[in-house]
Amino acid sequence: MPIKQIARRITGNDYVFTVLTKVFALLIGLVASAFSNRYLGPELKGQLAGINATLTIVAITANFGLYQPLPYYKRLGTPDVLDKFLRIFLLQFIAYTVVGVVLARALHSFAITAVCLIAPVQVLANQMSFTITVEDVKFKNVIFFTARITNTLITILAFYTLQPSLLVALALIVVGDVITVVMAFYRIRRLPNPFRADLRFLLKILPFGLVTMLTTLMLTLNYKVDVLMMEGFGVPDAQIGYYTLGVSLAEYGWLISDAFREVLFSRTAKDDAVGEITMSLKINLYLTLVVIAGIVVFGRPAIYVIGGSEFLPAYGVTVILLLGVLSMSYFKIIGTLLLAKGKKGTYLGMLTGSVLVNVAVNAVAIPAMGKEGAALASVLSYTVAGGLFLLYFLRTYGVPAADVFVLRRADVRRILAKFKR
Numbered sequence: 001m002p003i004k005q006i007a008r009r010i011t012g013n014d015y016v017f018t019v020l021t022k023v024f025a026l027l028i029g030l031v032a033s034a035f036s037n038r039y040l041g042p043e044l045k046g047q048l049a050g051i052n053a054t055l056t057i058v059a060i061t062a063n064f065g066l067y068q069p070l071p072y073y074k075r076l077g078t079p080d081v082l083d084k085f086l087r088i089f090l091l092q093f094i095a096y097t098v099v100g101v102v103l104a105r106a107l108h109s110f111a112i113t114a115v116c117l118i119a120p121v122q123v124l125a126n127q128m129s130f131t132i133t134v135e136d137v138k139f140k141n142v143i144f145f146t147a148r149i150t151n152t153l154i155t156i157l158a159f160y161t162l163q164p165s166l167l168v169a170l171a172l173i174v175v176g177d178v179i180t181v182v183m184a185f186y187r188i189r190r191l192p193n194p195f196r197a198d199l200r201f202l203l204k205i206l207p208f209g210l211v212t213m214l215t216t217l218m219l220t221l222n223y224k225v226d227v228l229m230m231e232g233f234g235v236p237d238a239q240i241g242y243y244t245l246g247v248s249l250a251e252y253g254w255l256i257s258d259a260f261r262e263v264l265f266s267r268t269a270k271d272d273a274v275g276e277i278t279m280s281l282k283i284n285l286y287l288t289l290v291v292i293a294g295i296v297v298f299g300r301p302a303i304y305v306i307g308g309s310e311f312l313p314a315y316g317v318t319v320i321l322l323l324g325v326l327s328m329s330y331f332k333i334i335g336t337l338l339l340a341k342g343k344k345g346t347y348l349g350m351l352t353g354s355v356l357v358n359v360a361v362n363a364v365a366i367p368a369m370g371k372e373g374a375a376l377a378s379v380l381s382y383t384v385a386g387g388l389f390l391l392y393f394l395r396t397y398g399v400p401a402a403d404v405f406v407l408r409r410a411d412v413r414r415i416l417a418k419f420k421r
Contacts, residue, residue, distance in 0.1 A: 025148065026252065030306060032152040035159045037245060037307035040169060046240030047111075048169050050231045053224040055115045055173070059122040060217050062096060065209030066202070067127045071134050073205075082135070083192045088202050089127045090194035096120035114170050118177075125177035128184035139187050147179040211344050218351045222358055222381055223247075226374040229362045235370055243371040245307055246317025247378075249299060253322055256287045257329030261336055274397050277337060281390075281404045284329055292322050317375045324379035327386030334389040350392070354385035 037045060066088060073081045100116040107113065133140045151172050158168050185191055230240050260280040295302075300315050307314065331351075338347040358381035365373030394401060 023255070025144070026255065028145070028148050028152055032148070032155050033248065034306040035152075035155045036169070036172075037311060039155065039159045040164055040166075040241075042238035042241030042310060044164055044166055044169070044237075044241070045244060046237035046242075047166055049227050049240055049244040051111050051114050051166075051170070052173070053227045054111065055118055055122060056220055056224060057217065058115055058119045059126060060213060060220055062092075062119060062123050063126055063209075063213060064206060065211070065213035065216065066092070066205060067130045067209075068212040069205045069208045070131060072208075074134065082131075082188070083190065084198055084201050085131065086188075086190065087192045087194050087197035089124060089131075090192070091197040092127075093120050093124045094194055096123060110166075118170065118174055121174055121177045121181070125180040128181050132184040132187060135188055139183075143180055143183045146183065147176040150179060151176050211348070215344060215348045215351065218348060218355050221355050222351065222385070225355065225358055226362055226366075226378055229359070229366055230371065230374055233366045235366065239371045242311060242314040243317050243374060245303065245311050246314040246371075246375065247321060249295060249302060249306075249314070249318045250321035250325060253288060253292050253295060253325035254329060254332065255291060257284050257332045260284055261332045273337070274399065277333060277393070278399055278403050280333055281330065282407055284333060285326065285405060286407060288326055288329055292325055295322060317371055320372060320375035321378060324382030324386075328382040330386040330390040330393075331382075331388075334393045337393070338389075346392070350388040351385060353388065354381045357381045357384045 040048065067085065070081070070085050073084075078084070097120040100120050104113040104116040107116070129140065129143070132143065154172060154175060162168060227240060227244065230243065260283075296319060299318050300312065303311050303314050303318070331354075335347060338344075358377055361377035361380050362374055365377050367373075369376070390404070393399065394404070
């Protein structure tokens with residue numbers, strides 16, 4: 001088969017193209033991670049994890065989800081809709097910057113100061129990343145890879161020229177966010193006056209945004225609360241550093257489900273796509289098991305490559321976390337359907353249950369078992385989330401469990417035929 005024809009089939013298949021894009025991003029991330037881990041070491045990596053977890057939660061909360069209604073109002077044909085949102089985003093940025101500087105001067109804590117100063121930029125970066133996804137999704141990938149490659153090059157430069165420093169690692173976060181903001185504004189070619197923001201419009205979109213913000217916050221807490229609780233229980237920074245590397249490696253187990261999730265967002269926007277979701281769950285099961293087996297087999301040498309021998313204690317955390325990867329993939333795939341159908345309450349309720357399990361088990365397991373206890377708590381919360389979403393899907397749509405787990409010959413033929421088209 002000619003190379004051009006193969007390339008056309010790959011780029012024409014949404015699932016295959018998305019997976020390959022993620023694989024490319026993964027390879028870049030591995031290079032960056034290798035230099036970053038060796039540059040920082042376990043202790044600084046643990047400190048960075050705590051600051052980054054706090055920063056992410058603050059940025060999500062401060063966003064108020066105000067960017068989420070943009071597609072809805074754009075579809076309605078609201079006059080001057082993009083400028084309306086951009087003015088609000090920029091006004092938030094100015095207000096948060098002022099508040100952040102004041103708090104940074106008043107509070108004498110390096111971690112809190114870092115969060116106060118970086119959060120305004122991250123809030124705006126998150127908003128502009130979503131905006132450019134709505135306006136030009138292909139350019140979103142250009143921004144993503146530009147930021148990722150730039151950060152990787154700076155990390156390599158720091159590794160060879162600078163002493164280990166938390167400031168350098170925090171600067172890299174800012175660089176990625178600034179690149180996102182600058183490139184997004186360059187693409188949409190407008191910078192409206194924030195002091196002409198329509199506050200009545202802001203109040204109108206706020207209720208919609210708050211629901212989305214709470215959903216995103218619960219999702220983030222399910223991944224970040226363990227690090228914050230380990231800090232609260234006085235787990236040494238180096239142990240947290242091992243844990244975060246173990247989490248990063250285990251997250252590669254979601255490569256397949258994340259790819260399906262992105263494609264299904266567009267499918268479920270048109271209809272329930274129950275058949276496609278069922279098939280995706282089935283294919284995801286077998287491919288994810290292969291990925292998990294690969295991480296188990298090659299995880300230890302991978303940790304040695306991306307972190308060095310001092311990070312090898314992270315392998316135990318990785319293996320424990322892999323027990324919950326498959327369960328959480330059901331949440332990721334089925335969640336697209338609930339969000340598309342506007343069932344945010346159901347989605348948020350089941351996700352909140354998972355977070356509560358995570359917090360409760362962490363409170364007992366971390367003091368008793370340290371980083372391994374935090375990993376077990378995550379596995380239990382992932383299992384609860386995946387189990388609830390899978391049970392909801394099977395019962396709501398009357399899908400037999402065998403259709404989700406058993407791969408038949410007819411399924412294989414259908415998959416191969418779809419790829420050949």
